[in-house]
Amino acid sequence: MKNISILAATVAAFALAVPGVAMAQNAQQQAPARIGENPNINGVWQTMGTANWNVEPHSAGPNPVADRLVGAIGAIPAGLGVVVGGKIPYNDAAQERLAQNKANPVRHDPEGACYLPGIPRATYMGYPFQIVQGTGDDILFVYEYATANRVIHMQEVGIPPIDTWMGTSYGKWEGDTLVVTTLAQGPGDVKLPAGEMIEGVTWLDRAGNYLTNTATVIERFTPRGADHMDYEVTIEDPTVYTEAWTMKMPIYRRVEENAQLLEFRCVPFSEQMLYGDLLENKEGSE
Known part of the structure; x- marks a missing residue:
């Protein structure tokens, strides 16, 4: 982590020494358009960073599966983390x-x-996602990863009837900030490659940080210009944490002319890992 700090300090010093960089950082952003009284957050958005590897600060590391076979391909990039205070309690x-x-x-x-x-993992996996905000009440979030989606019900927070993988989300506007409360994230049990089943929980990253179906997840989307938003998420889960804790990161709008979600249907990519033993037995019996 010492090398990460030295690198960050070097980059910061260079930015201050070059007027053009400093001016670009301080340039006033164009105000976002509006739909009625609220900011227009329609569009394709994406995060930049390493949170999906580990939301806490971490050093670079080798490919966790086959570093001897593929070298640096798939290696873990270092990250300063997005957890306020650095550590999940x-x-x-x-x-x-x-x-x-x-x-x-x-x-x-x-x-x-x-x-x-x-x-919140769907937000920062590195795949783009699209926000569909009309003149009606509810807002739709569509994710490229696994064609996941969720509806933000613009109403008072209620009691979800059942647990689901993406939970149930309730939203409201506080000024220009969209505040979303998600409850009842209850993944089913996970089947391991060897056939073993483990109790399902919602993973926050590839490092194993997690929350359970008793968690309350509160997201805050605050536009800071036409093409980027501050994203803040606070998680409270007394069965797992000693206190509520928060992550923060920016989200950027994809501004290229043909910005759109493409398909990433990953089920076929996981079949060999999940069912390879069954496929091999089937082939051997034929």
Whole structure:
């Protein structure tokens, strides 16, 4: 982590030394358009960063699956983290499950099986997502990863009837900030490659950080110009954490003329990992 700090300081010093860079950073952003009284946040958006590898600060690392076979391809990039304060406040009871996740991140991560990512991970996986905001009340979020989606119900927070992979989301506007509360994220059990089943939880990253179906996730989307938003998410889950904690990062609008979501249907990519033993047995019996 010392090398990360030195690199960050060097880049910051260079930016201050070059007037053009400093001016670009301080340039006033064009105000976002509006739909009625609210900001118009329609468009294709994407994060930049390393949060999907690990939301906490982390050093670069080798490919966790096959570093000897592919070298630097798939290696983990270093990241300063997006957790305010740097550390997620897990309680003692959660440490055992956290250690299990961290010891087997590739085998246990629901992303490997192409399961829906949940909230907030869907935001910062690195794939674009689209916000569809009309003149009606509800707002639709559509994600390129696994064709996931969710409806933001613009109404008072209620009691979801069932747990689902993406939870149930309720939204409201506080000034120019869209505040979304998501409850009842209850993934099913995860099937491991060897056929073992583990209790499903919502993973926050590939490093094994997680929340459970008792979590309350509150997101805040605040436009800071025509083409970027501040994204802040606070997570409270007394079964896992000693206190509520927060992540922050920017989200950028894709501004190219042909910006659109493409298909990333990952189920076929995970079949060999999940069902390879069954496929091999079937082929051997024919």
